[in-house]
Amino acid sequence: MSHLGERVSALVDGELNHHERDRALSHLAFCASCRAEVDAVRALKNRLRSLDGPAMPADLTMSLLRMGDPGDPLPPRERPFPSSRTFGGAPIPSMHSVAPPDNRPRGRAAGPRRTRRVGYVAVGVASAAVAIGTLFVVGGPEPGPRVPPVDMFANQHSNTAPYGGSARPSFSPTP
Amino acid sequence: MIRLPAALILAVLMLLGLVAGSPAYASPPDEAENDDTGLHLLREAAIAGRNRGYAGTRHVTVWGRSGAFSSVLRVRNVPGQGLFVRTEPSGPIRRVDPGSPAGSMAAPSEAMLEVLARNYRVVEAGGEHACGRPARLVRVLRADGTLAARYWLDEAGGPVLRRELLDGHGRVVHTEALLDLVLDPARRVAGPALVAGGSDVGEAPRLLSMGWRLPTALPGRLELFAVHVLPTGYLYLGYSDGLSVVSVFVQSGVLDGEQLRGWHAQQRDGHTIWMRNSAEQETIWASGGHVYTVLADAPADTVDAAVAALPHEPVPTLWNRLGRGAHRLLSWANPFG
Ligand SMILES: [Zn+2]
Numbered sequence: 001m002s003h004l005g006e007r008v009s010a011l012v013d014g015e016l017n018h019h020e021r022d023r024a025l026s027h028l029a030f031c032a033s034c035r036a037e038v039d040a041v042r043a044l045k046n047r048l049r050s051l052d053g054p055a056m057p058a059d060l061t062m063s064l065l066r067m068g069d070p071g072d073p074l075p076p077r078e079r080p081f082p083s084s085r086t087f088g089g090a091p092i093p094s095m096h097s098v099a100p101p102d103n104r105p106r107g108r109a110a111g112p113r114r115t116r117r118v119g120y121v122a123v124g125v126a127s128a129a130v131a132i133g134t135l136f137v138v139g140g141p142e143p144g145p146r147v148p149p150v151d152m153f154a155n156q157h158s159n160t161a162p163y164g165g166s167a168r169p170s171f172s173p174t175p
Numbered sequence: 176m177i178r179l180p181a182a183l184i185l186a187v188l189m190l191l192g193l194v195a196g197s198p199a200y201a202s203p204p205d206e207a208e209n210d211d212t213g214l215h216l217l218r219e220a221a222i223a224g225r226n227r228g229y230a231g232t233r234h235v236t237v238w239g240r241s242g243a244f245s246s247v248l249r250v251r252n253v254p255g256q257g258l259f260v261r262t263e264p265s266g267p268i269r270r271v272d273p274g275s276p277a278g279s280m281a282a283p284s285e286a287m288l289e290v291l292a293r294n295y296r297v298v299e300a301g302g303e304h305a306c307g308r309p310a311r312l313v314r315v316l317r318a319d320g321t322l323a324a325r326y327w328l329d330e331a332g333g334p335v336l337r338r339e340l341l342d343g344h345g346r347v348v349h350t351e352a353l354l355d356l357v358l359d360p361a362r363r364v365a366g367p368a369l370v371a372g373g374s375d376v377g378e379a380p381r382l383l384s385m386g387w388r389l390p391t392a393l394p395g396r397l398e399l400f401a402v403h404v405l406p407t408g409y410l411y412l413g414y415s416d417g418l419s420v421v422s423v424f425v426q427s428g429v430l431d432g433e434q435l436r437g438w439h440a441q442q443r444d445g446h447t448i449w450m451r452n453s454a455e456q457e458t459i460w461a462s463g464g465h466v467y468t469v470l471a472d473a474p475a476d477t478v479d480a481a482v483a484a485l486p487h488e489p490v491p492t493l494w495n496r497l498g499r500g501a502h503r504l505l506s507w508a509n510p511f512g
Contacts, residue, residue: 018337019306022352026234029245030264145431148424148468152407154455157422157470161274162400162415163286163372 003027004034012041211292213299213313216328217283222369224273224282224334226254228359231306232263233279237454238348240475244454250279250353252334254362258282274370276420276472279351281335283417284372291315291417294396295323303327305336306353315418321345324418333358340418342474349419349472375401375413382410393484395477397421414481419473421481426468430461446487462486 004024010016011024028035233248247263258273258281273282283291291297296316303312305327315324322345327337333356340349379389379402391399393414401413410425430449432440438449438459449459455470456478467485471478 018352019304019354022234022236022350022354025236025245026232026247026354029247146426146428146466147431147434148426148459148466149407150451150457150459150468150470153409153422153424153468154457154470156405156411156424157420157455158277158472159271159275160401160413160420160422161272161278161284161287161372162413162420163284163290163374164272164274164370 211297213297220328220335221282231356232354236350239456284370286372294416342476348474378402394480421471424468426466430466462488
């Protein structure tokens with residue numbers, strides 16, 4: 001695909017149909033010069049808009065055009081964890097809805113042991129979890145400070161077919 | 176170790192069976208009676224996604240919590256051999272399951288379609304074009320009538336041409352679209368029409384008997400479909416609503432936040448949650464002597480609600496703060512210890 005050229009303006013204005021937009025976006029993923037041009041046009045249009053009337057809402061086109069290279073630093077989300085009891089618009093179900101068993105050492109000084117609740121209700125979904133406290137350690141006997149192997153997890157995540165019968169990935173779990 | 180009464184284990188199995196095998200919602204899906212007029216089209220496209228040979232270029236954009244991530248894939252489906260995918264410009268060729276996120280969920284199983292149908296209304300919405308080809312549009316609606324997803328399905332018996340997920344505010348947050356497509360000539364295909372599929376929670380009773388509590392659902396109609404202790408020692412929980420996948424990994428231990436470079440920390444009720452800008456909306460936190468990692472291809476609001484529903488101890492417990500030497504302190508402090 002050749003450079004975006006005059007399609008840059010139409011892209012910024014959200015005037016491309018979805019097929020053209022996809023093609024333009026896939027070009028932008030690899031073309032720094034067109035990205036720079038899109039940024040410049042967007043900045044210019046924003047400035048023009050700010051001259052007359054209230055600012056445009058951050059619509060889909062704008063968020064779409066925030067696209068950069070994967071991994072580019074991006075502005076932080078405004079309200080990722082509101083402190084109220086709602087979270088991303090959804091009410092927070094009670095905590096500890098999933099929980100591993102208490103695997104802290106027992107029988108010595110008995111730190112405060114939480115009572116496990118039986119049952120748990122998510123938004124509109126009746127669900128249940130059973131509470132039986134006992135010892136169990138998933139990751140081996142020496143739980144120490146650690147960083148999750150996120151790449152391996154990502155591999156498992158993206159290669160899992162939900163309800164595919166067996167969720168075990170068919171690939172070899174490297175990187 | 177607490178011995179479990181057989182009745183309790185049976186009850187647990189029934190609970191799991193309830194979620195895995197039958198609808199959690201009031202009205203069971205019946206395509207003849209309800210409004211799921213688009214379900215048969217999705218099924219046909221899913222069959223084509225496995226059984227019809229094709230090659231093309233797929234563009235994927237995910238709008239995560241704070242940015243968009245795009246990739247371009249060359250895809251080649253060879254019936255009987257699988258779906259081969261190469262990330263442009265220079266990724267390796269990988270064979271992926273066409274029902275997985277890596278395969279753009281192009282060919283879900285029958286069980287996955289059932290989950291979709293019981294969580295959403297799936298309606299045919301007329302003719303359109305996608306990828307320069309005539310397409311049937313299928314709209315996936317939430318109970319409140321808002322749009323959760325759109326599928327453009329090839330009229331000529333090809334795979335899903337385009338798929339969009341929308342968040343609760345009506346914003347498109349996930350797009351997967353074929354930019355070009357070459358379909359192999361149709362052949363009479365032998366073999367199963369559609370992978371039956373099903374949930375994969377066989378390890379759950381053992382975990383439950385060991386004291387783990389596994390929620391069978393998370394907010395956003397996410398239902399538990401897989402439970403595994405991975406050979407590497409992590410607990411894996413897979414959730415899906417029929418459209419997206421949310422993966423939860425649990426490992427024992429304390430999180431070493433200092434080594435999470437490139438991640439940003441968010442405070443919530445004095446509790447730290449680490450996030451990284453990526454298409455998978457990676458989220459890590461520690462709670463109660465365990466480290467949780469969540470990866471998802473669901474809308475960010477759904478992911479946030481799912482993360483919030485998982486365990487968060489707002490203040491580190493005494494054991495976490497004092498570490499492994501704590502029992503000595505406590506023994507000393509507590510004469511009854
Ligand atoms: Zn260019």
